[in-house]
Amino acid sequence: MSTITIKRPETSEPVAKLDKKALSADHPTWCPGCGDFAVLASFFKVVQNLGIPHEQICTIAGIGCSSRFPYFVNGHGVHYIHGRAIPLATGVSLSRPDLNIFVFGGDGDGFSIGGNHLEHAARKNLNLTYVIMDNFVYGLTKKQTSPTSPVGFKSKTDPWGAQDEPVNPMRKLVASGATFVARTHAAQINHMSEMFERAIKHPGFSVVEVLSECVVFFKGSFDAANPRKGGEFPLIPEKQWDESPDDWKAHDTTDLSKAIKLAEDPWPGKFGVFYEVERTTKNDNEHALIADAQAKVGNASSQEILAKRFARMR
């Protein structure tokens, strides 16, 4: 058959379980106190738990403070260009079903310049996990208004306070057609890790928004959702379909318009899984096309198929 030849080691020796040391690469260049450290720590924890083989880890990012993530993970990684990590990851995901694909990036990278790719990958249900480290500001370029900056936020491009209605991340993500959408907070390591784990296990396009504070340019931004800072961290009660007495009040994570309604909650809103459904992935569809096409050509080699093609043009 005309498949692509893959050269791999014959026997794979038993692999040591990865610990934090094995997973750590460069020491992060983030500012002391930056929320992104916790995201990294949580990612390490989940990857360890899930026992993902070392060579199958692939982290992909655009540009931004948060997008430096791949350098800090000792795994295969790509530091791509601003806003286009998702399409690059699309190519990797579709052609390499053997890998675990993680995309990391900021609110500017994901919702501003990259907003369109996000939507199309979501509706096509690309199989990958996307973590948006949302700090409501452009960190790397030093404090301009981001698409998630709240009205009134004083940045270098809005010294009088931002005026534009920000993107509502949960609304956008649920509406995009992503099949797993969750929201968490970098100061809530356990909750964050739980969200990551569920996202990774989800087949299809899973996305998690993490509120991850930029301590330099937007200090205190997420205190309202941090019990240690006097805030509240209200969780979404998920419907269990177990006929327990209060279950009817809980959130049906398969109901799209309810998920969008939940996203209208006033700041700081709720945390947890907003939406979760299963739908055929683009990966499945494309691999089905290959299977069909190959069934039709039978055992023909690449050369035979092409020779036949030329014969038709004689």
Next chain:
Amino acid sequence: MSTITIKRPETSEPVAKLDKKALSADHPTWCPGCGDFAVLASFFKVVQNLGIPHEQICTIAGIGCSSRFPYFVNGHGVHYIHGRAIPLATGVSLSRPDLNIFVFGGDGDGFSIGGNHLEHAARKNLNLTYVIMDNFVYGLTKKQTSPTSPVGFKSKTDPWGAQDEPVNPMRKLVASGATFVARTHAAQINHMSEMFERAIKHPGFSVVEVLSECVVFFKGSFDAANPRKGGEFPLIPEKQWDESPDDWKAHDTTDLSKAIKLAEDPWPGKFGVFYEVERTTKNDNEHALIADAQAKVGNASSQEILAKRFARMR
């Protein structure tokens, strides 16, 4: 004061009301039977009704069959590049409050390559009217799958039938933050004209999706919503808030998550206004900034303001 000098004719002579002839420019290059003809006719009708002065008409488009619209309107117009009509219109809208800005384009132009600009202009509530002539296919480039092509549609890029979940236009538009969102059908001239008129009168970002058949590459696509072709054209009953007996059953056009729920209706779905709210426009915000800044500099001329700025650098 340091405003920009505008040279205009002193007295504006009484202007003849525009008729269809005055509004018509080149004869459309569309294929005979193309739905886009009706959109043009309806636009002419509404512009006549509203009595918009000739020089204040400004139609702007990207690239596509539908995007050739500006050539067929005798008014100021721009035929820009693929997918970027909205940001170009943003510049015109913000700097020229005296104009009426209309953006026309196709599903590929608006939802594929231009999807991101649409979202950001919508959330910022730019003051303009955008008509998406949706034919569920790439017309100008001759039948590739578009982001609204239904699953199963056989195109040149999906000869076996499209597989990707299409964009749900109403869901996307409502979720984007547009303040007026409606849906109509090119074969329903009266309904279409009503939607156009309401969209144009709406202050802020108003968008209308018109199902406009491509008779060459997707014949019969919208018959299911065309009573003359045996289909149904179900209208959205809008809540009147008049305490009439059935009003509670009608659609509350100010309720975002209900509008999104309505967008989940099975094909051919409903027609009419899905969402309509008022919110400060980006135009208002920017003009307020100018007013504030100018109040601070008082009567100073441009040269005086700049001289002061230099003096601070001595």
Next chain:
Amino acid sequence: MVDDAVIRIAGNSQDGIQTIGGLLARLAGRTDQDVITYMTIPSTISGGPSIFQVRIGSGEILSPGDQADFLVAFYEHSFKSHIGFLREGGICLYDSDEVTPDTSDKRFTFVPVPLTSATVEAVGGTAKDRGKNMFALGLLCSVFDLDRPRLVEIISRQFGGKDESILRNALLAFDAGYAYPLGDILDLAFQLKPAVASGKNRVATDGNTAMALGLIAGGVRHGAGYPITPWSPIMEQLRVELPQYGGMFIQAEDELAAISIALGFSYSGHLAITGSAGPGLSLKMEALSWATMAEIPLIVINVQRGGPSTGLPTSVEQSDLMQAIYGSHGDCPRVVLAPKDVEDCFYIAIEAARIARKYSVPVIILSDQALSSRIEAFTEPDLAKVMVDPVLDLSPAPEDYKPYPLTGETRHAPPGTRMSGGSYPVVTGLEHDEMGHPTSNPDLHMKMTARRRNKLRRLEAELPTPEIYGDAQGEILLVGWGSTYGPIREAVSQLREKGLKLAAIHLRHLHPMAPGLEKVFDRYDHIFVIEMNDEGVYGQGQLATLLRSRFCNPKIRSICKTDGLTFKIREIISGIDDFIAVTA
């Protein structure tokens, strides 16, 4: 008996005149004849005036011809627009149901045939629009004494798949045309000399198809793109063909995504292809720059059309050369190639894949609108020799793994590779050291910039100096690139017949260029670079600008044109004439 004939069929695109052209071209291929076709595309989707021109002959056919020997005019507008293209002494066959020519014009022979009514008669009323083309083909078959059994076989193959009645009607019309009594025009007409049998199979196809198949032969199995004229047919074909080979082609939401998806494939270890026309290429410039920096191989096809901006989407131009070389920000070396004819579209794609893999660089192929759509016949490639079967190499990387050694070729470890040293690689668009780690060390930026550029110098060193066509030394050397190959060669032949000593050289590798050109240039008094682009502010076309800069040779001058049409032989000759008298 004549060597070749130029036939122009003028009608509306709805009449299926492209179909006749395609069939004629295929016939030529099967009878060892050479063929070049040329067609125009109507400006509205619903169709409109359109022509198909075909030049068939026994010798080498290099261009679609400057004037027609034979004109078929379906309508009055076809007649009016194209009679000026007929050579004196040529034959004009017209639909006497539609056209009323001034037959007193003694320069031409007029042959009236009631195409419309004769077709209706043959096939029946309803199908008439569909049959006129086949009727005309039958006529041509008799006029030019073409190989009728083969032509019928080809027609049967073409229409065979569909509803039976379609083929039946097509053959009815064809036979009626073949049998139509033309009287003494047959004596006036040309019988083509039979071609020398090559003993090899010959195929006929267009440039876009040849390119798509070349990519497959070169081992490319993955790609992504976004529709645009005239690139779309490449993506449409790859979308359908690649799954058979275990690969895939993805339609993206825009060109930015398309190149990024393709880079995702390449990063994954599958050399990938993306492409577009000018507007889309402009959108790919940022990502292309990443490919150079990260040293990820990629093939990018640009089917050039008239620019700038949306420009002239269905006309030909060669105005994207500078962008191909210099369009991205930064010092951003990449390879640029251009095919010279349809056959070469196939081989250049293989060459692009070879270079991309060997040097881990992006390679741009500049095709153009004329090449993309015209049909040529050529010898069927020897697949056993050229075919590359791709391998995804996931063997463990050794401990001393260095992706970007300061000396030596790039070594990528695609994801999925076990790293024996325990340290996994990140590929980046930031400047980096030999291990790929970001650095802003001045010395490293200097060395890495040189490293990326020196890959092109190494490639240059392995390229052969292009052959000279014509006199080994002499008065004039014509330099060309891309689809001007044919007309330039014909111009050389015509001028040599007049006794001039001249030659032509054609560049397939445009960046880097092959070595040894300066020595070739030394042997001629005048060097003219022939290109379909503008002479710019300083009077030089794009390739001429590059050649002058490289060699500082003031003998190098430009013959440019920007009318969106392919070069006619006489335009090249008169272009030369503007500098030195060659016609007298």
Next chain:
Amino acid sequence: MVDDAVIRIAGNSQDGIQTIGGLLARLAGRTDQDVITYMTIPSTISGGPSIFQVRIGSGEILSPGDQADFLVAFYEHSFKSHIGFLREGGICLYDSDEVTPDTSDKRFTFVPVPLTSATVEAVGGTAKDRGKNMFALGLLCSVFDLDRPRLVEIISRQFGGKDESILRNALLAFDAGYAYPLGDILDLAFQLKPAVASGKNRVATDGNTAMALGLIAGGVRHGAGYPITPWSPIMEQLRVELPQYGGMFIQAEDELAAISIALGFSYSGHLAITGSAGPGLSLKMEALSWATMAEIPLIVINVQRGGPSTGLPTSVEQSDLMQAIYGSHGDCPRVVLAPKDVEDCFYIAIEAARIARKYSVPVIILSDQALSSRIEAFTEPDLAKVMVDPVLDLSPAPEDYKPYPLTGETRHAPPGTRMSGGSYPVVTGLEHDEMGHPTSNPDLHMKMTARRRNKLRRLEAELPTPEIYGDAQGEILLVGWGSTYGPIREAVSQLREKGLKLAAIHLRHLHPMAPGLEKVFDRYDHIFVIEMNDEGVYGQGQLATLLRSRFCNPKIRSICKTDGLTFKIREIISGIDDFIAVTA
């Protein structure tokens, strides 16, 4: 008494050393002295090692200096990294709380000062990090005998707006530093010669600010952009400044939107500006091509940084010249300018606005990272002379209105214009006729292509040949563009002192170039083009490539560098040395 002194302050960016530099520069401006600063930006957001260098003098100061006369080292790492930059005989003042140098090194004079503890003593514990810089400034004020009252005035202005205690602490630290007993180092040190009073106001600022203010002076009131280093400060300033003038600057969602919004402004009749650094420029190539085709004026600023791709975001490079000229698809003529120093950033912006308006063309300005952030002092511009007040002209268009006359300048009728002839214009990126109607007529495409290019020829004709600096004829001519101006001039001065006959010429207009260069080139034996970019596959930098192509003059050769740092005078001299011995 010395003419000038180079002071390098090395510490961490958190220490506020940029603040001292800025204050010193402003002081220089106010005392008719010349000044150039230079700083590095740490690679992490949270800060890290950083320097600020300032060269102050009475003569013309053209570059930040090849070596330091005076080094202030805050930390051990600062000391180690920068002692090599101190000239023999120079003074190293170090924080004796942090640094322990090997004082036996007799090449330098070491001056220990307990910067940390002395500041704590003066200001109090909590604020120490904030005060060290002001303490050091006080020290410098005493060492160099600077104009203390003015400096205090400038400090008060800088810190005056904020919380009162901040200014108090700043002055406490400054005074303590000024009063710190330095003993005999004062004798070793330099007193700067007082500058000749110019009688004119002088201002000190950086290149980005000068550019933003130049745009305002040139009558630009509208713009749009997206953040990127080192362009962002221009957009941030315009966002704040423009509303005062009745204009606006919009932060877009990306660069594609930014240029499109700007084109919307320009189409509306308000000449607009957009800008970015390399990656963003690559994204603007498609829309820029529309601007050329539709002939909509626009100013595009590129603050160049190290490339390709994300490259070296905080280093300097001049590698986007070719892209500026050729980066879009199609024959796409546009104007390219480059400022030579900070002052020129102001004037080039005015020139760009003038050209954009006059010829209805896009104009690209190539600034760079070094120019954008360094501070220079210059004579305050005469606003009465240069200031342009923009007018939105909505007077009715006459009946014979033709936007694109085949001969004559473009005439736009912005929307809102009443068309007396009754026919309203559509501007388009398709090829079009004189009225702006789309056409694929071959002849019109030819004429319109020429029309767009000829605008640049007319501009060329009005440009003055750049002045020659140095000998009117001689051995060597150095050619430069952009921010290499200063070092090139100093190199010329140094070599002339050695008796060489040489000169320099600097291009501000890069596309088209000023006329008359060939005559200048004829007068020198060697021509070296000095640029901060790579020598490419064929050994020539980007401007050199253009010049060689235009003039086919093999005397033109390249001196390039790609280490991401500004040219040192000695690098230029040794670059020349590589070709012909100038040092012996």
